[in-house]
Amino acid sequence: MKEFRIEFDSPTSAYYAGQIVSGRVILNLQDKPKKVRAITIEFLGEAKNQWLGAHTERMPNGENKTHNVNFMGSEEYYKFKYNLLGGGGAEMEIPQGSHVYPFTSTLPPSLPSSFDGEHGYVRYKVTATLDRPWKFDEHAEGVFYVVTLYDLNTDMKAKETIHQEVSKNFCCLWCQSGPLQLILAAPFSGFVPGQTVPLSIDVENGSNVAVDKVTVELTKYMTWKATEPTSSEKQDKLDLVTEELGGVVVNSSKHWNHQLVVPVFPYVNLTNCHIIQQEFKLSVTAKVSGPHKDLVIKVPIVLGSVPIAEHSSVQSSLPAPTQPLAPQQNQMQNQAPPPPIGLNVNNLYPSIPAIDASPVSPTY
Secondary structure, three states: OOEEEEEEOOOOOEEEOOOEEEEEEEEEEOOOOEEEOEEEEEEEEEEEEEEEEEEEEEOOOOOEEEEEEEEEEEEEEEEEEEEEEEOOOOOEEEOOEEEEEEEEEEOOOOOOOOEEOOOEEEEEEEEEEEEOOOOOOEEEEEEEEEEOOOEHHHOHHHHOOEEEEEEEEEEEOOEEEEEEEEEEEEOOOEEOOOOEEEEEEEEEEOOOOOEEEEEEEEEEEEEEEEOEOOOEEEEEEEEEEEEEEOOEOOOEEEEEEEEEEOOOOOOOOOOOOOOEEEEEEEEEEEEEOOOOOOEEEEEEEEEOOEOOHHHOOOOOOOOOOOOOOOOOOOOOOOOOOOOOOOOOOOOOOOOOOOOOOOOOOOOO
């Protein structure tokens, strides 16, 4: 057998959730015919987690013993199998030469996006199998990528305004100072990568303690969940943005209209993945001098693929993936393109520039 492989119609091997995955199995028998019972095609989408951690268990003598174990979790989202050739149990002979067997399958619309992380992954693949009588079966595998859009216009929480305020008083020996107040406001709570978000930040420092600086942070939290050998969770933190504003001296106030730029990064929709979850938080901190505790506002935010329409500086729509929009011909040729806002949904198939086609970890 000279060739046995899978080829997708999508040039990027990527598809939107809800699209039809289509392609072909290519079989080239160079030397001689081959006897088979069937040629099958199987589609599989799954998530898996694994990490090494400490586990404590009670021994028969009543003592607790701690040792390292592999925590694991798994979920299956999509599985579909059918015969491309044969399947009735009888043997048949595939003649020498090149053969092409087309395949199709419709993806469910609510699949989690493809994802590879430090402790787990969400992956999709197609496996073609030559069911051979009295011999080992032969397999060809192809990995494809699923992009599930998240439209912030459908999320009421994303449209909510942000308005948070906190205050505290400082005590020093026999006296108590006036309050230090921190206020954060924003017109909405849902952003997309590449978007500029207007933040209103106020510090009213009626205390006798100086604010050295005010920081703004956007943080992503990844939570990995395992079910074996027992339920367990592991959380990782990644700072996406850390910016510093000025300080505020005692008995004074300061206001900032701060433009927070959400960095362009590979956002993935893991809404329907229950063992890998992501959360984003916006933090504003008034870092005070001396041994006093800082004043912090931390609010959850929503990140997605399609920006909120009334707050987007670019026109964003969600066309059917099978109906790509024609490129505009009247764009200014000498004008630099704007930074990317959200995910480009104007193509027939999604692009996957941030996904490694041959991930090396995790390998389980």
